[in-house]
Amino acid sequence: MKLSLIFFVVLFPHFIFSQQIIKGIIVDKSTQLPIPFVSVGILGKPFGTVCNDEGFFEFTVNNIQKNDSIKFSSIGYQTQAILVFDYFKLASKKIILFQSVTQLDEIVVNSKKIKYKTLGITKYTTNNCTGFSDVGGNWKGSEAAILIKNTKNILIESFGFYVIQNKYKDSLLFRLMFYEKIKNDWVGSTFLKKPIIFKLGIKQGEFILPLKDYNIKTNNDFFISLECLMDEMDITKFCYSSSISTSSYYKVKAFSKWHNTGGTGSGGGGADFNVKVSY
Secondary structure, three states, X not given: OHHHHHHHHHHOOOOEEOOEEEEEEEEXXXXXXXXXXXXXXXXXXXXXXXXXXXXXXXXXXXXXXXOOEEEEEOOOEOOEEEXXXXXXXXXXXXXXXXXXXXOOOOOOOOOOOOOEEEEEOOOOOOOOXXXXXXXXXXXXXXXXEEEEOOOOOEEEEEEEEEEEEEOOOOOEEEXXXXXXXXXXXXXXXXXXOOOEEEEEOOOOEEEEEEOHHHOOEEOXXXXXXXXXXXXXXXXXXXXXXXXXXXXXXEEOOOOOOOEEOOOOOOOXXXXXXXXXXXX
């Protein structure tokens, strides 16, 4: 009997959870106040969400193993991770995040004449509509990105894109992200020092978001990414211009894998995102 039991454990070392609901609240260690819009998800898998403005999160997972990790990440805080198996043993589903120490950029006064330039897609393809990908009818945490080539030391002044249609009655909530480019033209870590969350209410036309106060600087290639913070963002109700020839990068949840359509995605290609920069 003992030998049979040992043999069983070796064959099946990872217990698989069937459909489960993962929910809780995320708070700041120092203030004990809820942290809004924290990214939450199963590392490397298409299960996750973004918590609401009161720090609450809830999402459904299917067929995950006990050694899978739930990850919690927010700009300005130390990233935390907990094994799924340990999460279900928690008496309280309150997740505590610690603030990270942010090194402020040195302010350099330069007397040279400032130049301006627009990087990215400057001509909107208004007859080609694209949007976000969803899993199980929930779009929250889905991101769409394009790669921007850059050779100068720039300050990002503003972000722009073109809304082709918006049939939602209320304002829509988004998070703008900027990521480093790593080898093989792939998406790396964010170089933002504070989150950029904004509302959009226009039904059609160009939307410009001022960014100078965020002091976003880089001298390398980078990615612009738009993240959906809404439960629903159906492409038949909301979409923006895109170019079939532009390579599209996307992921369906906060910590799922990035994908690259190479400009031939079913969503219409890469988004017509651009940034105005100074140098």
